[in-house]
Amino acid sequence: MVELQTTWSWLPAIYLFLGGLSAGAFLTVSILHLVKPDRFKKTVTGGVWTAVAALAIGLLALVSEVEKPFQAMILFKSFVNGSSWMTIGAWLLLVTFVVFVLSALFTTDKLADWLGKVCKPLGRARAGINKVLAIVGIPCSLAVAAYTGVLLSAAPAIPLWGTWLLPALFTVSALDTGVAAVSVFAAVLEKDEGAHGLRTALEWTVLCLVAIEAVVLAAFLTTMQGSGADEALASGLLVSGPLSMQFWALVVAVGLVGPFLAALVQVATAKRKKDAALVPAVPVGGAACALVGGFTLRFLVLAAGLHAALVSPAALQAVQGVLLFVS
Amino acid sequence: MAKQYGFYMDTERCIKCWACEVACKQWNGIKAGTIARRKVHEVESGTFPNVTRTFVSMSCMHCAEPACAAVCPAGAISKRGEDGIVVVDKEKCIGCHYCFFACPFGVPQYTDEGMDKCDCCIGNGVTPGDTPHCVATCPTKALQFGTMEELAEKVSGKTAKQMGAAAANPSVFVS
Numbered sequence: 311m312v313e314l315q316t317t318w319s320w321l322p323a324i325y326l327f328l329g330g331l332s333a334g335a336f337l338t339v340s341i342l343h344l345v346k347p348d349r350f351k352k353t354v355t356g357g358v359w360t361a362v363a364a365l366a367i368g369l370l371a372l373v374s375e376v377e378k379p380f381q382a383m384i385l386f387k388s389f390v391n392g393s394s395w396m397t398i399g400a401w402l403l404l405v406t407f408v409v410f411v412l413s414a415l416f417t418t419d420k421l422a423d424w425l426g427k428v429c430k431p432l433g434r435a436r437a438g439i440n441k442v443l444a445i446v447g448i449p450c451s452l453a454v455a456a457y458t459g460v461l462l463s464a465a466p467a468i469p470l471w472g473t474w475l476l477p478a479l480f481t482v483s484a485l486d487t488g489v490a491a492v493s494v495f496a497a498v499l500e501k502d503e504g505a506h507g508l509r510t511a512l513e514w515t516v517l518c519l520v521a522i523e524a525v526v527l528a529a530f531l532t533t534m535q536g537s538g539a540d541e542a543l544a545s546g547l548l549v550s551g552p553l554s555m556q557f558w559a560l561v562v563a564v565g566l567v568g569p570f571l572a573a574l575v576q577v578a579t580a581k582r583k584k585d586a587a588l589v590p591a592v593p594v595g596g597a598a599c600a601l602v603g604g605f606t607l608r609f610l611v612l613a614a615g616l617h618a619a620l621v622s623p624a625a626l627q628a629v630q631g632v633l634l635f636v637s
Numbered sequence: 638m639a640k641q642y643g644f645y646m647d648t649e650r651c652i653k654c655w656a657c658e659v660a661c662k663q664w665n666g667i668k669a670g671t672i673a674r675r676k677v678h679e680v681e682s683g684t685f686p687n688v689t690r691t692f693v694s695m696s697c698m699h700c701a702e703p704a705c706a707a708v709c710p711a712g713a714i715s716k717r718g719e720d721g722i723v724v725v726d727k728e729k730c731i732g733c734h735y736c737f738f739a740c741p742f743g744v745p746q747y748t749d750e751g752m753d754k755c756d757c758c759i760g761n762g763v764t765p766g767d768t769p770h771c772v773a774t775c776p777t778k779a780l781q782f783g784t785m786e787e788l789a790e791k792v793s794g795k796t797a798k799q800m801g802a803a804a805a806n807p808s809v810f811v812s
Contacts, residue, residue, distance in 0.1 A: 377732025465738030
């Protein structure tokens with residue numbers, strides 16, 4: 311039997327998931343804020359703080375994975391190695407985290423009022439600052455969401471990760487989980503008169519994103535099955551190997567079908583009866599499914615990332631290649 | 638081009654005695670039960686009754702274009718200009734394991750101090766370009782060391798081949 315990849319295990323998977331969740335949540339509430347300023351306060355505030363908390367925990371997971379966390383701060387001394395995606399990503403994450411935290415401070419009424427009192431110009435410029443942070447935050451979020459996949463796809467020795475479809479998959483999944491997190495706030499806390507419209511809009515977004523994610527996931531797996539023996543072996547672990555149970559049950563059934571059905575039920579109810587109030591259990595349940603699916607996807611893609619040289623059970627596959635040529 | 642040192646592995650001479658592995662661990666002070674910078678692999682081919690076993694001793698290949706150095710976020714891995722030996726600065730290494738995912742041969746291993754791999758023994762006092770301990774100890778001269786030009790001359794009469802890997806260009810011959 312093939313051994314699964316364990317050099318990067320739980321902690322990087324947690325970061326890949328939370329980084330994506332954070333980016334998706336921030337992107338969602340930023341768009342909401344730009345489209346409807348001064349509305350849906352509770353959803354926007356909840357979403358922004360979710361983004362900050364998720365990114366903070368994700369970064370902690372990332373830093374505790376490395377063997378020398380304090381030495382890791384060398385990354386911020388300068389651009390140590392510009393050709394490394396991890397160096398670029400470290401700076402991207404730092405900038406994005408600052409934007410998220412500032413946005414959280416200026417979005418939360420109590421904190422923003424206090425800041426306005428301490429420094430008058432800040433209080434007057436609050437609406438403008440929020441808008442700028444939302445606009446700056448959108449490209450940052452997209453970059454953070456994509457970076458989780460780029461980090462993996464830039465590792466040349468892992469056949470399963472070597473495709474642009476992986477960043478695409480992680481980005482869609484990031485948006486999916488982000489919208490799910492925001493829809494929890496919209497379903498539970500939002501008292502705004504337009505809340506019903508907001509919920510329906512979010513559910514439509516979930517429907518679209520789940521459909522796109524399913525297509526990208528299918529494209530990723532079929533591409534891998536067709537592109538070489540190593541790639542086929544690694545993706546086979548997910549589809550029919552030792553990881554297939556988790557893959558089909560948690561990623562596909564819970565992570566894709568679950569949120570899709572929950573969103574479908576809500577959209578259908580909203581159409582039939584205006585202002586029909588479904589129990590929050592449906593949207594919250596759908597969101598929980600999406601989050602479980604999102605995390606499992608990251609974990610499984612990491613676990614199935616077999617090293618090309620170790621795929622061959624006898625010895626270094628490269629050596630075998632040479633010997634075949636020689637003999 | 639500046640000098641490039643490398644290894645030549647003659648599989649016809651190797652008897653799988655592991656002397657190279659042991660010498661490497663001893664001279665580099667590697668604790669028992671942890672990592673091994675050099676490993677002897679066994680490759681089986683053919684089916685019964687025509688089975689062949691081939692032994693190959695492998696370590697870092699000191700590639701012309703090391704993929705590990707390209708991805709290292711801390712700039713801890715570098716290729717020395719004067720002899721082409723790829724070295725890791727453990728003071729700088731943060732232990733992120735990213736180089737393992739970049740190296741085509743899965744060479745980087747990790748201890749508490751960071752990434753650990755072959756440095757052609759220059760870390761334990763061998764003058765760069767002098768024979769590393771694994772080669773010096775090999776009883777059958779299956780493992781040899783030298784500049785790529787010298788090695789190319791040695792293998793000229795044999796069906797040898799330089800190790801291949803996408804774009805990395807490893808400095809190792811196998812025959």
